């Protein structure tokens with residue numbers, strides 16, 4: 001059988017190598033090199049997967065949890081590690097079960113995929129695919145697919161679309177897979193950024209650029225649904241980013257009304273924090289309020305904080321009223337930020353939305369609307385949190401697709 005794979009990213013390379021053991025496989029990519037996005041994953045180290053049981057894994061899937069259960073069971077993160085080790089790539093497990101190549105080089109992941117796993121695959125690189133059509137008007141079952149590309153048109157028995165999302169377009173994933181899907185009648189769920197920074201419109205954001213906060217809780221309310229994310233974040237030129245912000249973005253990216261606040265002291269209740277302040281005030285009665293707040297927050301944040309709560313930074317601690325103290329406590333626990341939307345989808349780590357899962361068989365990844373046409377990886381309406389989960393989805397969907405064929 002002759003099979004076309006459109007896209008030489010994570011899912012495309014994986015499915016192509018598996019199928020080439022028995023079939024004639026041709027991979028198309030618009031880039032002159034394979035795995036351009038893979039190269040930048042994990043800050044150039046490639047967090048290949050997350051070594052965890054399927055049930056635990058699924059808790060980190062934001063969209064497509066039910067749909068992915070079968071493929072993630074068929075090819076688990078343990079299978080993924082075995083696969084790469086089998087190709088001769090040594091791996092290591094880091095904090096949070098994140099798996100990386102021992103060399104810390106994403107280029108090594110690409111190398112074993114291309115040179116060892118895909119050794120029987122034909123690559124047509126620097127060759128953008130413009131369209132995929134069924135050969136005959138009648139769309140007969142056994143009629144061929146015609147793939148029209150920059151280097152010409154080619155015939156295939158089956159076509160696998162592995163074109164990725166629309167984030168980081170410079171890596172090649174510019175959304176052309178959605179056009180192919182639509183041409184065959186598929187519905188594409190609206191595309192929104194996920195795992196991205198949030199814009200904040202408060203006057204102080206620029207002043208705090210580069211400041212990072214550890215052990216804080218980011219509290220979000222999206223259309224009335226409240227969630228808290230504990231960990232590390234940082235201020236950017238226009239807003240906030242960092243691990244907990246990226247995670248939060250994946251849960252609020254479809255909401256109409258979003259409220260965001262920081263709890264600077266999540267380990268303390270309001271009462272405990274008030275007692276701590278009373279003690280600090282007692283010990284520093286004749287000092288300025290800014291020096292007490294500096295004991296609780298990073299310097300740059302403390303300076304902004306004092307202004308936001310409406311105090312004069314030189315005000316003496318002994319002149320602070322009870323109401324002012326309680327206001328400080330409330331703001332330390334619930335420091336409101338003015339949400340200004342998500343950063344652009346091009347800067348998002350992942351695209352949320354894509355080819356509707358209702359029209360795809362979750363065991364084979366074949367289109368329910370057109371036999372012989374398959375969709376794998378990020379082009380589907382699936383997304384997960386950071387930690388190697390998204391690449392595992394690419395491997396697992398590709399595996400089930402290949403196994404079925």
Ligand SMILES: Cc1cc2nc3c(=O)[nH]c(=O)nc-3n(C[C@H](O)[C@H](O)[C@H](O)COP(=O)(O)OP(=O)(O)OC[C@H]3O[C@@H](n4cnc5c(N)ncnc54)[C@H](O)[C@@H]3O)c2cc1C
Pocket residue numbers: 006007008009010011012028029030031034035036037038040041042043046047048049127128129130162163164165167168171172173174175176177348349350376377378379387388389390391392394
């Ligand atoms: C900065 C960054 C860091 C990341 N780090 C991690 C990480 O460490 N771990 C993790 O699990 N996930 C990570 N991800 C997410 C992960 O990279 C993606 O989920 C994954 O690459 C998706 O694989 P894919 O095969 O579906 O698509 P892609 O890897 O995007 O591949 C799609 C390919 O299709 C090609 N293509 C598209 N349209 C056409 C066309 N018309 N003709 C020919 N070729 C075409 C593109 O050139 C591209 O090569 C990261 C993402 C980014 C942006």
